[in-house]
Amino acid sequence: xxxxxxxxxxxxxxxxxxxxxxxxxxxxxxxxxxxxxxxxxxxxxxxxxxxxxxxxxxxxxxxxxxxxxxxxxxxxxxxxxxxxxxxxxxxxxxxxxxxxxxxxxxxxxxxxxxxxxxxxxxxxxxxxxxxxxxxxxxxxxxxxxxxxxxxxxxxxxxxxxxxxxxxxxxxxxxxxxxxxxxxxxxxxxxxxxxxxxxxxxxxxxxxxxxxxxxxxxxxxxxxxxxxxxxxxxxxxxxxxxxxxxxxxxxxxxxxxxxxxxxxx
Amino acid sequence: xxxxxxxxxxxxxxxxxxxxxxxxxxxxxxxxxxxxxxxxxxxxxxxxxxxxxxxxxxxxxxxxxxxxxxxxxxxxxxxxxxxxxxxxxxxxxxxxxxxxxxxxxxxxxxxxxxxxxxxxxxxxxxxxxxxxxxxxxxxxxxxxxxxxxxxxx
Numbered sequence: 048x049x050x051x052x053x054x055x056x057x058x059x060x061x062x063x064x065x066x067x068x069x070x071x072x073x074x075x076x077x078x079x080x081x082x083x084x085x086x087x088x089x090x091x092x093x094x095x096x097x098x099x100x101x102x103x104x105x106x107x108x109x110x111x112x113x114x115x116x117x118x119x120x121x122x123x124x125x126x127x128x129x130x131x132x133x134x135x136x137x138x139x140x141x142x143x144x145x146x147x148x149x150x151x152x153x154x155x156x157x158x159x160x161x162x163x164x165x166x167x168x169x170x171x172x173x174x175x176x177x178x179x180x181x182x183x184x185x186x187x188x189x190x191x192x193x194x195x196x197x198x199x200x201x202x203x204x205x206x207x208x209x210x211x212x213x214x215x216x217x218x219x220x221x222x223x224x225x226x227x228x229x230x231x232x233x234x235x236x237x238x239x240x241x242x243x244x245x246x247x248x249x250x251x252x253x254x255x256x257x258x259x260x261x262x263x264x265x266x267x268x269x270x271x272x273x274x275x276x277x278x279x280x281x282x283x284x285x286x287x288x289x290x291x292x293x294x295x296x297x298x299x300x301x302x303x304x305x306x307x308x309x310x311x
Numbered sequence: 312x313x314x315x316x317x318x319x320x321x322x323x324x325x326x327x328x329x330x331x332x333x334x335x336x337x338x339x340x341x342x343x344x345x346x347x348x349x350x351x352x353x354x355x356x357x358x359x360x361x362x363x364x365x366x367x368x369x370x371x372x373x374x375x376x377x378x379x380x381x382x383x384x385x386x387x388x389x390x391x392x393x394x395x396x397x398x399x400x401x402x403x404x405x406x407x408x409x410x411x412x413x414x415x416x417x418x419x420x421x422x423x424x425x426x427x428x429x430x431x432x433x434x435x436x437x438x439x440x441x442x443x444x445x446x447x448x449x450x451x452x453x454x455x456x457x458x459x460x461x462x463x464x
Binding site (some may be wrong): 092095096098099102103106133142146147204206207210211213214217239240241243244245248249253 | 314317318320323324325328331332334335338339340341342365366416450456
């Protein structure tokens with residue numbers, strides 16, 4: 048009886064220490080790879096290549112998703128606001144929703160699915176085929192060579208993608224509101240300009256998306272680097288990337304919003 | 312050749328980001344470049360703000376000429392004090408300018424409406440607007456209306 052209880056307590060302890068160890072390894076990875084430089088460090092071209100595969104190739108899904116999200120916001124907002132006769136506030140509603148919340152968050156979720164999973168699988172496969180060990184043998188730091196450009200590509204790409212998402216969404220909302228539902232063009236844009244603040248809304252949205260970029264790419268490269276080097280292990284790590292980074296984005300979003308709005 | 316393609320697309324990607332930022336700044340948030348900087352601060356005392364908050368608009372004839380920067384209660388007078396920033400381009404507000412707290416639409420946000428007077432002197436930084444009109448509070452209006460009705464009947 049006592050032995051069984053001890054086993055249970057040991058299992059809890061083992062989970063706890065392994066989680067703390069994972070956080071420690073992840074922090075070390077971030078520390079070792081955030082700064083440029085060192086032996087065999089990646090060049091500017093590596094960064095460009097990574098921005099291409101992480102950012103540019105995610106462009107289609109972001110733009111299409113942004114357009115449809117904007118159109119749905121326009122349609123839903125119209126149906127709610129028309130009851131109060133205040134459909135002129137639709138532009139404000141669509142733009143603030145996109146800039147403050149949906150732009151950064153939905154982009155980060157799509158980014159985790161589209162680019163984060165690919166990063167994990169790529170690095171996991173590098174580990175499984177012992178490319179990372181080979182680099183170490185040659186005196187090349189795999190952190191600087193492999194992780195650094197990917198991490199920075201994610202941090203640079205995320206805000207751009209989120210901005211494009213919001214922009215396309217606002218124009219998608221304008222398409223539905225002005226062209227299809229017949230809201231006055233001046234009311235849509237004028238009310239939007241009157242209530243959207245550049246620093247309060249646009250810049251804070253960009254800060255949010257940068258934070259999400261760091262978190263999503265960090266989790267993705269860490270999961271890849273820390274994966275069990277088998278086909279099963281890589282599959283599991285890829286799933287973990289999407290699950291953990293989605294949850295982290297949603298949780299962090301609440302924290303950032305609370306801090307920036309100063310409400311809590 | 313492949314590197315060239317990657318560089319071109321990444322360059323285009325960056326340019327799109329900048330274009331989106333510019334659109335956000337000027338088309339969506341209506342940022343104008345001469346907006347920042349030259350302002351002066353004037354104060355006004357109100358009996359009741361009725362939901363006026365910081366960053367509310369200050370307008371004259373419906374045109375926004377400034378913003379509310381600070382709202383606080385004066386512990387000596389037990390009345391609300393509002394500090395507002397007025398654009399330097401509107402430096403010719405007369406000393407007897409009056410301020411009223413108004414509502415945009417029926418249920419809209421509160422803002423301050425200024426009306427100029429006829430004096431020759433202009434308001435300077437730190438000056439007080441003497442003639443103020445508090446916000447319309449619906450409960451007070453209804454209360455007064457009921458009171459009058461009761462007196463009649």
